[in-house]
Amino acid sequence: MRLAQLAKDERRPRDFDPREYISTWTEKDLLHGHIVDAWVIIFRTRGCYWARASGCSMCGYVNDVAQEVAPADILHQVDTVLRKHESQPLVKVYTSGNFFDDHEVSPEVRERILHELGDRCDKVIVETLSHLLRKEQVEAAMNHVRELEIALGLESTNDRVLRQSVNKVWGLKEHAHATDLAHAAGATVKTYLLVKPPFLTEREAIEDAVRSGHEADPHSDTISFNPVNVQSRTIVDRLFRRGEYRPPWLWSVVEVLERTRDVKAHVKSHPTAGGMVRGAHNCGSCDRRVVNAIEEFSLGLRRDFDDLSCECKDVWRAYSEMQEFMLTPADPLAVLET
Ligand code: SF4
Ligand SMILES: [Zn+2]
Incomplete structure (x- = not known):
């Protein structure tokens, strides 16, 4: 497929030291209904195998797959980062890929990470592609942690969106299977859904996210809506540079959250680069208020967005209608201004 090749052509490999983890910080999150400090660790690995083969249209990790990272290198990163633990009860572990891919994180390294973090934290969250998950892996993981997500x-959940916009070839079927495996072993599942992958109009993107939220609900404990942000050297970046992609309006994210309030999973969203030109944004003057409201909603501190308003809400509505009228997913404001 042409999109698969384009995703590969766009990337620019980044240089890195395999013995240094990518980043760590503390943020707020919910644990058992209480707001707690959550420790985030991003380990450097050889990266996502799908990013090597092709890669998703919005994923900046595709630039991180040029070098190998040996198990000993990752263990060195573990030793270094463990010194930074400050009694946070929740830890989120990311690699620039898949925690349950044995080629990326070997079973021994995985065991060490889970053992050390399970000792220190009440709950551990890890990330992986659904079709890579195996029953034995989850069962082995549960031996080291109290709670695993x-x-x-x-x-x-729309196969057409997955193939022709995101450039992914696995969908709800694989997701549901992985959820069953996780639940059977006693783990929970957080489902990431995109708001506005490329080539969708603002309205199509909202409808896709709302429908996906409802369809993924039976296979999720938490649903996190990720508004797409423009990461360098990706398909999305290529379209953005040509005025053919605008990250979602924050009003679109608000609409998605309001229309998925009826799902049983906990619904949240943390707009990366929210309020910035490469992240979900509105007019500039209301962005901070709306991003804060979305964060509060995600932490269970508010139930609706009724108190929010701004003149740009009318611009957002006109924008969505104009795309339909112009028969294009391109940014109508950019098109008219250039
Ligand atoms: S989004 Fe996930 S699956 Fe897609 S290339 Fe990035 S790391 Fe891999
Ligand atoms: Zn505004």
Whole structure:
């Protein structure tokens, strides 16, 4: 497929030291209904195998797969980062890929990470592609941790969106199977869904996210809506540079959250680069208020967005209608201004 090749052509390999983890920080999150400090660790690995083969249209990790990272290198990263633990009860572990891919994180390294973090934290969250998950892996993981949440990047439940927009070839079927495996072993599942992958109009993107939220609900304990942000050297970046992609409006994210309030899973969203030109944004003057409201909603601190308003809400509505009228997913404001 042409999209698969384009995703590969766009990338620019980044240089890195395999013995250094990518990043760590602390943020707020919910644990058993209480707001707690959550420790985030991003380990450097050889990266996502799908990013090597082709890669998703919005994923900046595709630039991180040029070098190998040996198990000993990852263990060195573990030793270094463990010194930074400050009694956070929740830890989120990311690699630039898949925690349950044995080629990326060997079973021994995985065991060490889970053992060390399970000793220190009440709950561990890891991320992987659904079709890579195996029963034995989850069962082995549960030996080391009190609570395990497995985050799965489903992105959309629409196969056409997955293939022709996201450039992913696994969908709800694989996701549901992985969820069954996780639940049978006693783990929970967080489902990531995208808001506005490329080539969708603003309205199509909202409808896709709302429908995906409802369809993924029976196979999720938490649903996290990820508004697409423009990461360098990706298909999305290529379209953005040509004025053919605008990240979602924050009003679109608000609409998605309001229309999925009826699902049984906990619904949340943390807009990366929210309020910035490469992240979900509105007009500039209301962005901070709306991003804060979305964060509060995600932490269970508010139930609706009724108190929010701004003149740009009318621009957002006109924008969505104009795309339909112009028969294009391109940014109508950029088109008219250039
Ligand atoms: S989004 Fe996930 S599956 Fe897709 S290339 Fe990036 S790391 Fe791999
Ligand atoms: Zn505004």
